[in-house]
Amino acid sequence: GAVVSQHPSWVICKSGTSVKIECRSLDFQATTMFWYRQFPKQSLMLMATSNEGSKATYEQGVEKDKFLINHASLTLSTLTVTSAHPEDSSFYICRGTVLGRDTFGSGTRLTVV
Amino acid sequence: GIQVEQSPPDLILQEGANSTLRCNFSDSVNNLQWFHQNPWGQLINLFYIPSGTKQNGRLSATTVATERYSLLYISSSQTTDSGVYFCAVEWSSNTGKLIFGQGTTLQVKP
Numbered sequence: 088g089a090v091v092s093q094h095p096s097w098v099i100c101k102s103g104t105s106v107k108i109e110c111r112s113l114d115f116q117a118t119t120m121f122w123y124r125q126f127p128k129q130s131l132m133l134m135a136t137s138n139e140g141s142k143a144t145y146e147q148g149v150e151k152d153k154f155l156i157n158h159a160s161l162t163l164s165t166l167t168v169t170s171a172h173p174e175d176s177s178f179y180i181c182r183g184t185v186l187g188r189d190t191f192g193s194g195t196r197l198t199v200v
Numbered sequence: 201g202i203q204v205e206q207s208p209p210d211l212i213l214q215e216g217a218n219s220t221l222r223c224n225f226s227d228s229v230n231n232l233q234w235f236h237q238n239p240w241g242q243l244i245n246l247f248y249i250p251s252g253t254k255q256n257g258r259l260s261a262t263t264v265a266t267e268r269y270s271l272l273y274i275s276s277s278q279t280t281d282s283g284v285y286f287c288a289v290e291w292s293s294n295t296g297k298l299i300f301g302q303g304t305t306l307q308v309k310p
Contacts, residue, residue, distance in 0.1 A: 119296055121297065121298070125241075128305075129302070130286065130300045130301065131286070131288075136295070136296075178241055180241070180243070182298070184296050189296070190245075193241070193242050194240075194241040
């Protein structure tokens with residue numbers, strides 16, 4: 088089945104630093120990758136949609152300069168949280184799709200101290 | 201945008217009991233999925249069910265698209281069924297975006 092490998096699983100970083108999260112589609116080519124954020128005991132909120140080779144489309148209220156998304160190849164998409172602050176602490180999860188197949192990464196728990 | 205509402209928000213069951221989770225949505229959808237999120241955050245797809253009824257073991261789901269709701273049935277619940285259940289809908293055609301409901305947190309007690 089389709090597998091998306093997401094790394095790291097968890098990360099703790101200092102306030103003001105940047106953190107990169109990677110999602111790799113292992114056995115299929117994800118033409119589209121969706122990025123979600125989930126705060127504790129809340130639902131998954133769509134942050135942005137990225138298509139291979141083009142700029143990401145961000146949902147309303149999501150700062151594109153803070154959450155940098157790169158989808159340079161059909162098998163790799165990255166989310167970089169820049170100048171992280173404690174309020175960015177959350178669970179980030181990616182979802183890869185191609186031709187009706189989709190699968191979620193295992194998520195990254197980010198804690199900013 | 202589309203609204204996705206799940207009920208109940210929380211549910212506590214004794215092992216062996218049956219339960220029904222509901223998902224209402226405010227507009228026509230191209231697809232609807234039910235997920236189980238385990239304690240580690242992993243989302244497990246349970247059903248793709250834009251309409252009709254499907255069954256998989258102790259789980260079954262029914263979507264009545266014309267009335268804009270879906271139901272997830274869990275029979276003979278087990279402690280391993282505990283976790284958060286989400287329904288998610290694909291609203292706009294060809295975008296592939298999934299919009300999630302707020303979830304139902306299920307706790308099954310031994």
